[in-house]
Amino acid sequence: MAAYLIRRFLLMILTLFGMSILIFVMLRLVPGNISDILFDAAGMVNPADKARLEAELGLDQPIIVQYWSWIKGLLTGDLGYAYVSEKPAIDEILPRIPVTAKLAGLALFFSVVIGVPLGVISAVKQDSALDYVLRVVSLSGLSLPSFWLGLLILMGFVHYFGWIPIYTDKPSSFWHEVGLLSIPALAVGFRASALIMRLTRSSMLEVLRQDYIRTARAKGASNASVNYNHALRNAVLPVITIIGIEAAFLIGGLIVTETVFNIPGVARFLVEAIRWRDYPIVQNLVMFIAVVTVVVNFLVDMAYVVLDPRIKYED
């Protein structure tokens, strides 16, 4: 196991190194840089001033030099300066991470809390009216884009309560913040919950047909015991996998949700930074997301061992 962990760790480092090259190169393949955008925003063309700004920001350096300068900074904790705000990139990124982390965590929580039990119920009550209703709910969850759902929720709140759940002020308390984040988390978690619901259902249906389930029933185990202790435990592995993948994909859903609900998180910030070609912000943030994805995948793999004793990672 120890050797496996070391191998995985080295593989993670290699993956992140590859990611860093991809992020760096792809960002520079996008047309335009901060200098183009700043001058475009001012509606003016002055090649000399543009070149001066590029030199000031180090954009005139060979790409290898720029890459090395970034990696060197990354390893020493210096993320550089944001081009637009002219503040240290770390000061721009760090305060936003907890907001997005809370939102993502809450969205994931809702998706599991809603998706898994409803998936189990749908499987256990297969072909009943309740199963059909839940299948329609899950299909609508997959079909409704989160930005549209978000707008519908906002409109509903404004029309029926005369209040809008947007993050306009610093939340006054923990529960106030949970309240503000719950609604967007529901909007973004709805899709993931639908996916989890469908996967749990199909996985459960497959397990419920297994011999050992029949044996458990023959031995007189209660329905709840069969469904939750025997069936769900065996059906949950693919669900765990999808939760891991969804955690990484969530950032895509958060971009629009943070925009619609005006939440000052990293996802919306990332889009803005891409728009401005604010390289220090974009490359560090995408790198951070890559690290989170790699770590989550690792944790999912480790979770298999805990959930299924048959799985062992050999040295």
Add this chain to the structure above:
Amino acid sequence: MTRRSTLAVAVAGLLAAGAVGPAFAQKSGGTFKVQHRDNPSSLSIHEEATVSVNMPMMGVFNNLVIFDQQKPLMAPESIVPDLAESWSWDDKKTKLTFKLRQGVKWHDGKPFTAADVKCTFDLLLGKSKDRLRKNPRAIWYHNVEDVTVNGDFEASFVLKRSQPALLSMLASGYSPIYPCHVNAATMRTKPIGTGPFKFVEFKGNESITIVKNPDYFKKGKPYVDRIEFKIISSRSTRTLSFVAKEFDMTFSGDVTIPLLKDVKSQAPDALCDVNAAYVSRNLIVNEKAPPFDNPQVRRAMALAIDRDAFITILTEGQGQKGGAMLPGPEGQWGMPTELMEKMTGYGPDVAKNQAEARKIMSDLGYSADKTLKVKVSTRDIAIYRDPAVILIDQLKKIFIEGELEVVDTSQWHAKVARRDYAVGMNLTGVGADDPDVNFVENYSCKSERNYTQYCNPEVDKLIEQQSSEADLQKRKELVWKIEHMINEDVARPIIYHDRSATCRQPYVKNFVHHQNGIYSNWRFEDVWLDK
């Protein structure tokens, strides 16, 4: 009553209201919550060319003179003292001297002096050691030879030739005075001014906060304690949050004419001013790209434009037909209708214009079977794309088959400047309602903002001539002559001038929105909240 005369009456009424002034006791205190649409690239007014910076930052600064914040029209007669107590011209009208207020302090406690005026304009003229990253309005001051000081409280602008309009440019929201002792880089992130509000914080993508300056030299002002500009990038969310009364005011011109109906139906007590933003939609044609190097093709395109269709479809009839200068009644320099209708493409009989255009194109060998295929380039933003689609439809009528090419917004001006386009749809915003701003920025050979690189030495000569002219009527006639020339050159045919609304809650008092521009009415020192 026609729409134009209705507007004239409305403007006259507003003027009268402005002249009378507020008749109630102002209440002090409170936080004024204003929406903001995007993340400005910096907070330095001198480095930017967008209302996204002027709106939150104008209250931090003072100008030498300013357009009266209680009058709805920006015009020479509404210019009032600000940091200057008075001003005077010398006999030759080539030296403008300002007597400055004494006892004014910067927000960091340092005294304001004439040296700060000189520093500001040395920076803009490129004469100082410190440099602006971008200097989009350097061209405004091309006629300023030097700024001199006489003691701490007198500053003079020495001009190369007379230029009565200089005062209007100095009164614009784009002309704040910067401190000598703070460098340009700091002014981008932590601006220091003398204005009624002190800058507190700019949280990227979140908010900009300014608070009352207790040492403001205009005693008793400002009335509100704090202004919070919250950045909400989704327009739908902005609209809903205003309707839900989470905000006291929308962003400048954020409520389009179609949206205004929604806002008024959901928030019937909201006060919404429909204003000319002084942002025109215009056609750009690359005169170096064949066959558009043929003036006849360009003329046919100018004839094909059905302006009323654009105005009806995109602004529900509220947009304005005009030349480069904003048309009346709000615009001070718009051409009389009878003159305008003599220009190519402006004749009231659109079918006749288009028939003439088709004849030109037929003579050049084009027909319904042999169309001229062209890419119509525009910026990838809805306000650019929507008119571009209508333009393509109208060009079809004269055998030009357009294909929409959307260009990433970062590439737009650079692409146009490289002349890497044939036909394009463009937007042009104007900082102050004066030909010295509009013509010089957008049509003179030497301007960095004339990115289409239109250059006609004869037009340049006339631009200089009108700029020196002291007689208003004579100047107007020169302006209209220039309008005619640039239209016949198909320099950048104006399709229409847009109108949109800025809304506020009824308890927001003493705010007057300029009817002829969006860049100069954000001082907020007179605003109070009747809550």
